[in-house]
Amino acid sequence: MNFRLLFSSFAAGALIIATVSAANAAACGGSFDAWLNEFKTEAAAKGISQGAIAAGLSGVTPDQGVLSKDRGQRVFQQSFEEFSGRMIPPRLGPGSNRLKQYGSALSRIEAQYGVPGEVLVAIWGLETDYGANTGKFPTIRALATLAYDCRRAERFRAELMDALRIVERGDLSPSEMRGAWAGEIGQTQFMPSSYIKFAVDFDGNGRRDLLRSAPDVLASTANYLASYGWQRGKDFEPGSANFAVIQQWNKSEVYAKTIAAFASQLARAP
Numbered sequence: 001m002n003f004r005l006l007f008s009s010f011a012a013g014a015l016i017i018a019t020v021s022a023a024n025a026a027a028c029g030g031s032f033d034a035w036l037n038e039f040k041t042e043a044a045a046k047g048i049s050q051g052a053i054a055a056g057l058s059g060v061t062p063d064q065g066v067l068s069k070d071r072g073q074r075v076f077q078q079s080f081e082e083f084s085g086r087m088i089p090p091r092l093g094p095g096s097n098r099l100k101q102y103g104s105a106l107s108r109i110e111a112q113y114g115v116p117g118e119v120l121v122a123i124w125g126l127e128t129d130y131g132a133n134t135g136k137f138p139t140i141r142a143l144a145t146l147a148y149d150c151r152r153a154e155r156f157r158a159e160l161m162d163a164l165r166i167v168e169r170g171d172l173s174p175s176e177m178r179g180a181w182a183g184e185i186g187q188t189q190f191m192p193s194s195y196i197k198f199a200v201d202f203d204g205n206g207r208r209d210l211l212r213s214a215p216d217v218l219a220s221t222a223n224y225l226a227s228y229g230w231q232r233g234k235d236f237e238p239g240s241a242n243f244a245v246i247q248q249w250n251k252s253e254v255y256a257k258t259i260a261a262f263a264s265q266l267a268r269a270p
Contacts, residue, residue, distance in 0.1 A: 028150040032062055035148050039157070043164055052168035056140050066137065066145045069181040076252075084258040088265065091125040095262070096269040098130055105215045109202070113222035114232030120218045122262035123188055123249065131187040134211065139163055139177035139185055143192070146182065159183050162192035171199065171208045186210030187217040190224075198224040225249065236260050 106117030202219035
């Protein structure tokens with residue numbers, strides 16, 4: 001289950017409804033094929049290659065399952081004690097093992113970005129159980145469905161454009177891009193816009209691969225946090241400047257406190 005999306009969608013007790021322009025409102029309510037052709041034209045005008053457009057969008061159809069998920073979101077009402085008590089204990093042992101397994105990479109990541117390994121591993125565990133549950137929805141189809149739907153068209157139209165940019169720069173192929181129903185990709189669940197801004201090639205293989213490369217995943221997550229002002233060597237307890245950065249990852253206080261508590265327990269683990 002994508003807790004990050006659930007929390008971020010309802011952190012303020014309401015859905016984030018993007019403003020839809022008159023032109024896009026008309027397009028989203030009409031024929032999907034007509035909408036898709038108009039989107040392809042816009043993508044080309046923004047400099048995306050015909051190869052990437054064809055690879056990403058040929059044969060794409062709306063996914064009613066995505067719309068059902070979007071319509072079926074519920075306000076999350078668990079307390080910090082309930083949520084953290086359910087989420088942290090089963091992930092603590094595996095998380096401690098990941099700290100050891102990737103200790104060298106995590107040390108290099110902290111040296112470069114200032115973010116300690118236990119924070120990154122806590123996020124990794126909470127988001128996808130260390131990559132075990134990244135989601136199975138075809139990302140481009142999911143984003144096209146939500147961009148065509150009139151409810152939050154502008155937001156997801158931009159994300160779909162960035163998904164094509166990921167394809168164009170060779171990080172992932174369209175067939176590889178599978179994730180959560182709202183378009184999050186990879187082992188710490190980046191939206192395509194965040195993938196474009198923050199994903200890094202830390203293993204040096206020429207691709208920013210947040211599906212398979214743990215070093216890329218961890219370094220990209222650190223880059224995200226550093227870009228929002230993470231303070232090297234400072235604590236991340238609630239009320240601190242670094243805790244406010246964690247809330248840029250997820251604005252829910254319950255989720256952010258769970259990340260911080262999980263990271264603190266990992267730091268104390270033998």
